[in-house]
Amino acid sequence: MTSSEAREAPGPHRGRPHLPVPRTDDFRSAVHDPRVVARVGALLGTAVLILFATGLVSHLHQDPVSWWAFGPSPAWAYRVTQGVHVAVGFACVPLLLAKLYAAYPRLFERPALRGWRHAVERGSVAVLVAATTFQIVTGVLNVFQVYPWRFSFVAVHYAAAWVVAGSVVVHVGVKLPTILAALRAPLAQMRADDGWGRTTGETAAPEPDGGDDRADDGATTRRGFLAAVAAATLGVVALTVGQTARPLAPLAVLAPRDPRVGPQGLPVNKTARDAGVAETAADPAWRLELRGPDGTRSLSRPDLLAMGLATAVVPIACVEGWSATATWDGVRVRDLARLVGGTDAEDVRVESLQPGGSYRESLLPAAYVAADDTLLALRLGGEDLDLDHGFPARVVAPNRPGVLQTKWVSRLTVEPAAPQGGAA
Amino acid sequence: MSRAVPQAPSPAVRRARAVLVVAGAGLVAFGGWTAWSTVPQGQWLSALTWLAGGVVVHDALLAPVAVCLGALLLPRVPPAWRAPLRGGLLAAGALAVLAVAQVAGAADRRHWSVVPQDPAVAITTAVLVIGAGVLLGVVVGVRRRRRGAAPPPSGRPGSTPPPR
Ligand code: HEM
Numbered sequence: 001m002t003s004s005e006a007r008e009a010p011g012p013h014r015g016r017p018h019l020p021v022p023r024t025d026d027f028r029s030a031v032h033d034p035r036v037v038a039r040v041g042a043l044l045g046t047a048v049l050i051l052f053a054t055g056l057v058s059h060l061h062q063d064p065v066s067w068w069a070f071g072p073s074p075a076w077a078y079r080v081t082q083g084v085h086v087a088v089g090f091a092c093v094p095l096l097l098a099k100l101y102a103a104y105p106r107l108f109e110r111p112a113l114r115g116w117r118h119a120v121e122r123g124s125v126a127v128l129v130a131a132t133t134f135q136i137v138t139g140v141l142n143v144f145q146v147y148p149w150r151f152s153f154v155a156v157h158y159a160a161a162w163v164v165a166g167s168v169v170v171h172v173g174v175k176l177p178t179i180l181a182a183l184r185a186p187l188a189q190m191r192a193d194d195g196w197g198r199t200t201g202e203t204a205a206p207e208p209d210g211g212d213d214r215a216d217d218g219a220t221t222r223r224g225f226l227a228a229v230a231a232a233t234l235g236v237v238a239l240t241v242g243q244t245a246r247p248l249a250p251l252a253v254l255a256p257r258d259p260r261v262g263p264q265g266l267p268v269n270k271t272a273r274d275a276g277v278a279e280t281a282a283d284p285a286w287r288l289e290l291r292g293p294d295g296t297r298s299l300s301r302p303d304l305l306a307m308g309l310a311t312a313v314v315p316i317a318c319v320e321g322w323s324a325t326a327t328w329d330g331v332r333v334r335d336l337a338r339l340v341g342g343t344d345a346e347d348v349r350v351e352s353l354q355p356g357g358s359y360r361e362s363l364l365p366a367a368y369v370a371a372d373d374t375l376l377a378l379r380l381g382g383e384d385l386d387l388d389h390g391f392p393a394r395v396v397a398p399n400r401p402g403v404l405q406t407k408w409v410s411r412l413t414v415e416p417a418a419p420q421g422g423a424a
Numbered sequence: 425m426s427r428a429v430p431q432a433p434s435p436a437v438r439r440a441r442a443v444l445v446v447a448g449a450g451l452v453a454f455g456g457w458t459a460w461s462t463v464p465q466g467q468w469l470s471a472l473t474w475l476a477g478g479v480v481v482h483d484a485l486l487a488p489v490a491v492c493l494g495a496l497l498l499p500r501v502p503p504a505w506r507a508p509l510r511g512g513l514l515a516a517g518a519l520a521v522l523a524v525a526q527v528a529g530a531a532d533r534r535h536w537s538v539v540p541q542d543p544a545v546a547i548t549t550a551v552l553v554i555g556a557g558v559l560l561g562v563v564v565g566v567r568r569r570r571r572g573a574a575p576p577p578s579g580r581p582g583s584t585p586p587p588r
Contacts, residue, residue, distance in 0.1 A: 029494065031510070094518035097486075101514070104487045126479070127452065133478035140521060144529030145538055149474055151467035159459035166451025173444025177433045217503075224507020224565070231557055232515040236522070239550060253546040254522050256529055262537035271535050388535065 027105035030218035031225045037102045038182035040229055044095045045168055047088050048132070052165040054085040058319060059158055061401050064365070066419040072371035075398030079317035082401065083244035086143055086321025090240045090254075092136045094232040100129070102225070121174055128167035135160050143320045144256045187226070188219035243322040259324035263386040266326050269318060269402065270359070272387045277353040281408045286353075286392050288376070292340025292414035301392050304378060307331050312373035318402040327382070328396050330375035333412065337369060342414035344370040350395050351411040362404040366417045368397045376409060490517065504569055508561025515554045523547045 030036075060068055061078060070077075113119045135157065142153050172179065242252030246259050257267050272278045280286070288304065290297040309329040317323040337348055348364045368374050374397040378385060385391040390407030397405065433441070463471065493513060498506045526546065530539040 027491070090522070093521050094514055097517045098514055100482060101487060101490055104483075104491065107483060129482075130475050130479045133482060134475045137478050137521070138474060140525050141528070144525040145534060146525055146528040146532070148528075150470035151463065155463050156459065156467070156471050159455050159463060162455025162458060163452050164455075166448045166453075166455060169448030169451060170445050171448070173441045173448060176437055176441045176444065180437065220503075221507065224561075225510060228507060228511020228514055228561070231511055231561070232518055235515060235553065235557065236518055239553070240522075253541060253549045254519075254526065256526070256539055257537065258540050261540040262535075267537040268535045274534060 021108065022105075023108050023110055024105045026108070030221040031102055032105045033102070033218075033222060034178055034182040035185050035187055036222050036225060037099065038179045039226055040095065040099045040102055041179070042183065043229070043233070044092065044099050045172065047092050047095060048164060048168050050088050051085060051092070052161055054081040054088075055158075055161050057081045058085065058401060062404070064418075069365065069367065070399060071365075071367040072374060072398045072400075075314060075373065077399045078401055079244065079315045079323040079399075082317055082319060082321055083241075083323055086139075087237055087241045087244070089136065089139050089143075089321075091233045091237050093140065094229065094236055096132060096136055098225075098229045098232075100133075124167060124170050124174065127163065128171050131160055131163045131167055135164050145320075187222045244317075246324070255322070256320065257318075257322035259322060263388055264326075264380050264383060266316065266324050266380065266389065267318075267322060268386075268388040269320070270407070272391075272408065275352070275354045275357065275408065277355075277408045278387070280353045281387060281391055286410075288336075288393060288409065289411040290336055290340045290413075291411065292337060292342045294341030297340055301378065304331050304376070304393065307335070309378065310372070310375060312375050312377075312396065312398075314373055314375075314396045314398050316396070316402050316405060317400070323402075326380055328375055328377040329379040329382070330377035330393070330396070332372065333364060333374045333376055333395065333397075334369050334371075336376060336412055337414050340414060342369075345417060347415045347417050349411075349413040349415055350406045350409055351413070352406050353408040353410045359403045359406065362395070362406045363415075363418070364395065364397060368400070371398065373398050376412070486517070504565040505562055507565060508558040511561060512554050512558040515557065516551075519547070519550050519554065523550075 057078070058081070061070055064070075109122075113122065138149070138153065139157065141148065142157075147153065236254070238248070238251055239254040240252055241255075242248035242250065243255035243257045243259060249258055249260055252258060259267065262268050272281055287298045287300055290299065308331075310332050312328050312330075313325060314328060315323050315325045333348055334342070334344060337343075337346065342348070345366050346369065347366050348369050349361060350364060351361045352359075354360045364374065375395070376393050377390070377396045378393055380386070380389055385394065390409070393409045394407040395405050395409060459471075490513065494510065498509060501509060523543070526539055526543045530543045533539060
């Protein structure tokens with residue numbers, strides 16, 4: 001790739017009749033160097049760590065466990081963790097490309113396999129590359145709502161997350177001596193032995209003073225490449241993060257969403273028509289059913305409006321990484337629960353008019369029910385809710401994934417609190 | 425395991441390696457078990473195809489194109505252009521991935537707030553941003569080279585092409 005790659009072009013395969021399969025040594029660019037691979041790898045590894053941690057947060061919101069519970073505050077927490085998840089996910093696209101590009105010559109190592117240990121080592125790299133590439137490519141397509149596959153994204157993404165994280169850990173373990181040496185070595189230093197078992201033109205004749213032309217070129221090339229990786233990564237983030245960081249929205253030309261665009265200035269994920277509620281939700285005969293220890297009650301929208309509305313400023317934070325703050329008016333869920341004998345210590349199950357689908361219902365754990373800002377919202381930005389935002393009534397609670405802010409609510413049921421987080 | 429490790433790993437490094445490999449293998453195994461027990465069998469073929477497909481497309485198509493492009497293009501430009509151009513190619517690769525997703529997303533919207541922008545305008549804008557980044561990189565590179573080349577009287581002028 002560099003000047004040297006071409007300058008030293010006559011490779012060992014000249015004169016072969018067919019497309020030659022290259023060898024590790026054929027890649028002469030100073031970019032293909034463990035010092036570069038290790039530095040890009042450290043960035044990518046950190047990114048995967050952040051993705052794994054923030055992804056687990058999202059998983060635990062939707063699949064609560066008894067030993068870990070989220071609460072309504074801070075209100076912005078899920079918006080930040082999932083916004084970071086998708087922003088770092090986008091940043092991984094250039095990082096992964098850079099890492100694979102820099103390490104690419106290793107694919108052509110000879111002999112291809114030297115005994116079982118080496119076979120296991122190469123196998124672990126194959127798993128690492130396959131799982132990470134898969135996770136990043138399908139993750140990006142998913143947030144653009146492109147699903148050209150026949151599997152459940154969430155289930156596979158969750159399982160693959162463990163494989164990606166684990167294979168990164170194995171990889172760091174296997175390569176640890178090389179990584180440590182490479183990270184300690186200055187980019188400009190020449191070494192006869194580059195840690196890949198190659199002796200390259202650049203490194204063959206080390207000169208203690210480092211004044212050698214080629215070494216200088218090599219150092220410049222490596223530094224330039226790392227700077228380019230940083231620029232490309234920051235560039236991708238700059239052009240996408242506005243989908244969750246509103247002040248940057250005008251820059252977000254590559255993002256799937258604009259937090260300012262949608263009915264009533266808020267993006268929509270599931271529409272009333274897709275949810276199969278276009279008619280039932282618009283029907284004036286709609287009633288909210290309340291169920292609790294004291295029995296059942298049925299309230300119309302005018303009944304609810306007459307209860308006196310509370311106002312909450314709560315973000316919708318989508319699992320897909322976009323988020324937008326909005327001002328909602330509605331009745332506090334805890335006040336509705338009290339009408340049927342609920343207390344602040346009980347959970348509330350929320351059901352939608354939707355005939356089916358995985359997000360037809362959600363469970364508001366007691367800690368959320370008790371919060372001032374947990375509303376059965378009737379109005380958005382001072383107007384009646386748009387049908388696609390959940391008219392006649394939807395739940396909004398702070399610090400919750402958007403998929404749990406159930407729309408087109410038909411029934412609230414007070415239930416004894418599930419252990420801690422409230423496993424559904 | 426790598427052949428040409430500079431020094432024999434210290435006991436601490438050896439221990440750390442063992443811990444990392446065992447712990448990592450445990451995480452991978454948990455992921456495999458999770459996939460096995462939660463992903464319906466009818467979905468495995470599609471998931472495995474995508475798993476293998478990414479590697480094949482990268483190794484057999486994208487990487488060779490990138491290497492050839494670099495080997496053919498970069499030696500023909502002045503040195504100060506090389507790093508910025510390489511960065512531009514990297515950014516263009518990343519843009520290609522996002523552009524495919526954006527165009528596909530815009531082609532089949534569930535709601536008009538999904539990919540509300542015009543992909544043609546958005547992608548052109550991103551290409552211009554990459555172009556501007558490359559030019560900025562060249563300016564910085566030329567300045568660096570000037571400064572670096574100035575002190576030694578016999579210094580080589582940084583921006584001339586290397587001898588062929
Ligand atoms: C490469 C390493 C990655 C890891 C380890 C990872 C991990 C995770 C985990 C553990 C979850 C929770 C899944 C669940 O709820 O069961 C998650 C969710 C999610 N991730 Fe990732 N992820 C990665 C990359 C990406 C990328 C590149 C994107 C897109 C740019 C992405 C987008 C998403 C989305 C949209 C969700 C929410 C899914 C849903 O609940 O519908 N992820 N991730």
